[in-house]
Ligand SMILES: [Zn+2]
């Protein structure tokens with residue numbers, strides 16, 4: 001199970017498809033069009049700002065608006081909580097900033113494109129891989145990450161808890177399977193809480 005930030009454009013008609021497919025596969029996915037679970041407008045539409053051409057001063061004022069800051073903070077907390085970013089093409093400058101930020105943090109970024117053709121970009125070499133094949137993308141996403149339980153997604157800072165067994169620990173040297181997922185009895189115990197520090201609001 002990966003925590004995925006899908007970075008894309010409001011104009012990308014495939015964004016909802018990709019979010020649904022990843023969720024069906026059991027991943028936690030951040031959908032920027034529903035940052036708190038409810039459908040939202042593009043923040044610029046809410047402020048009557050032209051997406052493509054806006055006076056610099058008007059833009060500077062808008063960036064200080066509390067609504068804009070709030071939306072930014074929500075995206076930023078999802079980026080911080082995610083372990084994987086999928087840059088879904090075609091998309092614009094915000095999505096590319098998000099992908100670059102994730103790569104800079106040492107997190108996985110996969111570039112995905114439903115189309116046969118793509119605009120070549122040298123700096124995509126910052127990212128882990130590029131494909132337009134959904135099976136390949138899903139395979140990459142499934143690859144376990146050291147320090148993250150491949151079943152529940154817990155980490156040392158965000159462990160699982162069971163009243164009888166306490167907090168989980170690693171069962172393997174690669175640190176990809178936690179004790180509370182490896183033990184069937186604990187895994188199926190309704191009192192087991194996986195990832196105790198998960199912010200339920202970030203990933204729906
Ligand atoms: Zn686990």
Ligand SMILES: [Zn+2]
Pocket residue numbers: 149152154155159160168169178179180181194195
């Ligand atoms: Zn665990």
